[in-house]
Amino acid sequence: METSTNKNTLKEKFKSFNKKKVIISILLISIAFFGSFFVYFILQISLNTPTPVVVVVSGSMAPNINKGDLLFIQGKDAEDIKNGSAIELDGDVIVFDAWGLEGWVFAPQDPVVHRVIDKWLDGSIWYFQTKGDANPLPDPVPVPEDRVLGAVIGGIPFIGWIKIVLTDTGLVIPLLVIVSTLLVITIIWDIIKGEDAEKDESTENEKEMKKY
Known part of the structure; x- marks a missing residue:
């Protein structure tokens, strides 16, 4: 029973860690996305122009x-x-x-x-x-x-060459779509991986319980 308790504890820790990882990922994406607009807004105000x-x-x-x-x-x-x-x-x-x-x-x-x-x-x-x-x-x-x-x-x-190349080649929107898709896939993968780990832990616990 002690072994089963330890595994349950590890399971809860892993589950908690996985949730934190997903939340942190979402927060970082949100900060990066909205932060750029916020910085641009601050520049507009401080430099007194709509195009800073x-x-x-x-x-x-x-x-x-x-x-x-x-x-x-x-x-x-x-x-x-x-x-x-x-x-x-x-x-x-x-x-x-x-x-x-x-x-x-x-x-x-x-x-x-x-x-x-x-x-x-x-x-x-x-x-x-x-x-x-x-x-x-x-x-x-x-x-x-x-x-x-x-x-x-x-x-x-x-540094503006990045914008010029992406605009001239028409890659701005495709690149944004690709990056956004990869970020979403990463978050979903973390969630699925966590659920699979929980199932494996549950199966192991059932096997341990049958021994007693």
């Missing part, structure tokens, strides 16, 4: 800012955005939405990262003339202040 980070998807700002760089953006009042020139390259680098901007044919859907080379006030609206450092000509139309998402305040080189 962007990935550079072209080489128009090389060599100062390169394709694949991850940039941090801070919202600025239009009057505080620094003016500059195409020669000195001393103006703020701003991020703006050019998609649908009147007069800009084939405007990119991704946010544009270009330098301010001129600015002026028309009535109550600020306009910015922008240009990529590597481009021979300025952008085709001025950018009104309501299209500006913010100014670049820093960045991490090359």
Whole structure:
């Protein structure tokens, strides 16, 4: 009977450990998923912009800012955005939405990262003339202040290539599905393994009981 009691104790410990493992796995997945949204939300608030980070998807700002760089953006009042020139390259680098901007044919859907080379006030609206450092000509139309998402305040080189490769190859959604599926399978496997272990322990206990 002492042997049976010990096995029951081990069984309960294993069952408890397995449940804890499943709960911890679910918690970690939830933290990773919701944590990324929380961090992004905090960045939006602290940097005063709906788009606090962007990935550079072209080489128009090389060599100062390169394709694949991850940039941090801070919202600025239009009057505080620094003016500059195409020669000195001393103006703020701003991020703006050019998609649908009147007069800009084939405007990119991704946010544009270009330098301010001129600015002026028309009535109550600020306009910015922008240009990529590597481009021979300025952008085709001025950018009104309501299209500006913010100014670049820093960045991490090359890390944005992960996003570019996944987006260009169309692997973002399939990769998310695969990772999510593997995580779910792992949790289910732990549960099934625990149930099988319980059945084995129960069978062993029955055999032990028959001996007495």
